[in-house]
Amino acid sequence: MFWLFFLPVMALLFAAWHFGLRRNQVRKASLGLSLTSYLAFGFLYAPILVVAVMSFNNSRFRLEWVGFTTKWYAKIFGDESVTGGLEGAQLLAATQNTLVLAIISTAIATVIGSLLGYGLHRYRFPGSQLTAWLMYIPVVTPDIVMAISLLLLYQVLRNVAPFFEPGMPAMVIAHVTFQIAFVAIVVRSRLATLDPALEEAARDLYASPLETVRQVVLPLALPGVMAGALLAFTLSIDDFVISFFTSGPDSQTLPILIYASVKRGITPDINALSTIIVLLTMVGVFLSQILQRNQK
Amino acid sequence: MKKPKLEAAGGELLTPMQLLSRAAVTAGPGIVWIALFLILPMLILLGYSFLTRDELGNAVFPLTVDNYVRFAGWDVLGYDAAYLIIVGRTILVSLVTTLFCVLIAYPLAFFIAAHEPKTRDRLMIFVILPSWVNLVIRTYAWMIMFNPSSPITQLAATLGMVGPNEGLYPSDFAVYLGMINVFLPFIVLPLYSAVERIDWSQLEAAQDLYATKTQAFIQVLVPQTLPGLTAGIILTAIPALGMFVVPDLLGGAKVALIGNSIAQQFGASRDYPFGAAISFLVMGLTLLVLWLYARRVGEKGMRDLL
Missing domain, CATH: 1.10.3720.10 (MetI-like)
Structure with a gap:
């Protein structure tokens, strides 16, 4: 079942390959090629962005979004009033x-x-x-x-x-x-x-x-x-x-x-x-x- | 008396003795270091793999091939192919990961090559940057994305892919995504430098000769990118065989790979000789591939790897 996730990827890859070799325009990225590439970049950066976003999450234990805070940064830079997490x-x-x-x-x-x-x-x-x-x-x-x-x-x-x-x-x-x-x-x-x-x-x-x-x-x-x-x-x-x-x-x-x-x-x-x-x-x-x- | 043969090096003529002493001063420390901390450990690894584990978990004599026999499945309790299954699964994961990386890397490499030279360099930096973010960090990010309460998991649950209150990890799927995410830049990098060197006039010639898109791609473009592709495949498939962090965090107990088995022998199981035997098999395979590759592309061609 998980494999269904790969279907859109495959479809886009095919589109990229199909439209990417337009005659005399080889040096210009086609729409399909660009779209796949943007998705690939998104895929590469998704984990990093998620970590960055969650670092502002105002929750001690849960992984879902609760509210915005910068207290975890304050804690790392020595604010001892923030509880939870590492020593x-x-x-x-x-x-x-x-x-x-x-x-x-x-x-x-x-x-x-x-x-x-x-x-x-x-x-x-x-x-x-x-x-x-x-x-x-x-x-x-x-x-x-x-x-x-x-x-x-x-x-x-x-x-x-x-x-x-x-x-x-x-x-x-x-x-x-x-x-x-x-x-x-x-x-x-x-x-x-x-x-x-x-x-x-x-x-x-x-x-x-x-x-x-x-x-x-x-x-x-x-x-x-x-x-x-x-x-x-x-x-x-x-x-x-x-x-x-x-x-x-x-x-x-x-x-x-x-x-x-x-x-x-x-x-x-x-x-x-x-x-x-x-x-x-x-x-x-x-x-x-x-x-x-x-x-x- | 015979004159010593002189050898030219950087505008100087040196006797063999001079040459050797110069080489010893420059390359010497590095060679000694490599011999001591790269080659010697490999030999020790091989040696350990023939030792026996005593009741306390120490590696002791006598020498035996039991570890390899046990790896192949013959244990004291009878035949059990557990480790061969792990090997099979690891090879499968490595191959599927490589395949998807290649499929994504091709369009990406062509996309980047279609830009102005300055933009290309920038785009390449953007491809490489994530690979410098710590592996542990990038891997646990998927744990956040795939935990039961995340939007992605909820969407998957709505589509009936996972049960309610179930996460998308630990699973094969999470391991594959994590692996592809980690290794994609390693294929794009060498592939792109091959795409950048493509002789585009050949494509035009093929099209003038009424080659279809498929024919032109397979017969003209793919062969020209083959050196980069080979380097990329080596840089992905081999390290993927020993990957330990991704299956450990995203696969849970369900998806154990060779890397986890090795780590287990040096952690909880404390069976160093057996762990050494598994490691040595992975290393032997690595050296074999590297050697075949070096023979094929020569020393200059190996620069595609870095």
Whole structure:
């Protein structure tokens, strides 16, 4: 029965396909094509809008609309007179953990990943092809598999070093692992668009290898490095599954906190919190997109 | 004495030793990190999958293939294909999700490509933005939309799709919608970059030769978008196999997928070796697909993935 919902979608898809290829107008979107696309955009944004709207709902427990309020935002920003939902201390700790994790892991991953991207771009060495291929593993592998394999690694290493107890250091290592791959890929494809003659010219003018990197390669690659860093940062903030399996009791992040509260029953302050995170994420993505566009 | 062979790199001639040391300084830390925290964990995962679980839930020797045998259905209590059914359901969910994503992504990609270059970039940002909103948040939004008192559920109840006081979740339907919603941008992105590169004169040529719309679409446009489509399918179908959050929140106990089974072994069931065996199968499949894909499109083609 649920499948009936898909019927209108199918009808629209057919219409789009049928009218979308009008002769000599291929570069102009037809009505059917536009309509389907607007629906698709609506579908993509529906969950986000619902969360944003519900964050202004004046009800503690129920999921239906009761009335307008901004008290959940006030609560998140420290108004202790608002009752219900999360504890302020928990929220503060989770926010701190999320940011600390994202900042430290991004810093490490940006340095190591950019160097890796440069090395792979510049030098062919035994294993360079294999490494270039390995970098795509974190891009495709389901999160849960990476999370589990790291969890088991930590379990083994814990016999040697207590450093690998579930908690912040373990989470940083896990995040850096997938971030490195993304940073290296972004930096490398930025480097691939550069004119190799620039680097050669610097060398011809007796710049040392280090000077060449510092004064020619780095400034040119900087938009790529920045874009890679922003991508890594957003990935870290966004991650739930890998953090979930490597975190300890004192290192809950915001996504883990949200998941735990959703499991207990959605509360409006979670909606408000999510809306704030959504807005911040979108600002971050906008910045990184602008940086990437400027590369062209 | 034989002169060492020199290799050119960025306007320099380097001996093999120099080249290696340069590579070690730049790519070295990254390679060490990948070896330690990406490759080694995979090997440990494989190793764990051959261990046994003792009464306390610890993974111990002796080595055994029991976990894989149990996965295939032969347990101490006799044959039970429960896990194979979960695998079948997961593959079905992954394929249906991919199919619907492709069906929605095609018109969307053509729609975006029909705009001015500046507008295209903006529209693409709008496609990507939702994928940066936390997965947990986007998934629980469907719980709000599909709870028994929501307008959508009421409408469905009026149409007789659900009983009174019943929600649209947990259900297959909710899982599918959640999955399609999550993965749609991952297909649109590579598909769009293929559509953007389409040589439209070929379409005109086909139409001049009296090709019907269907023929023109299937024989001229689809082949040109194939690289992007393949990348998109890989980016959707594979991660969908391990998806854990969406079925966990929207499927309830009714729609368990592989991702939930793995999570269960590392949570409530505390059977790490068995969980490792399931994870390793998913990972093996992932690596196989990635390897086949790399062989087919080459290293440059893989850039479609990101």
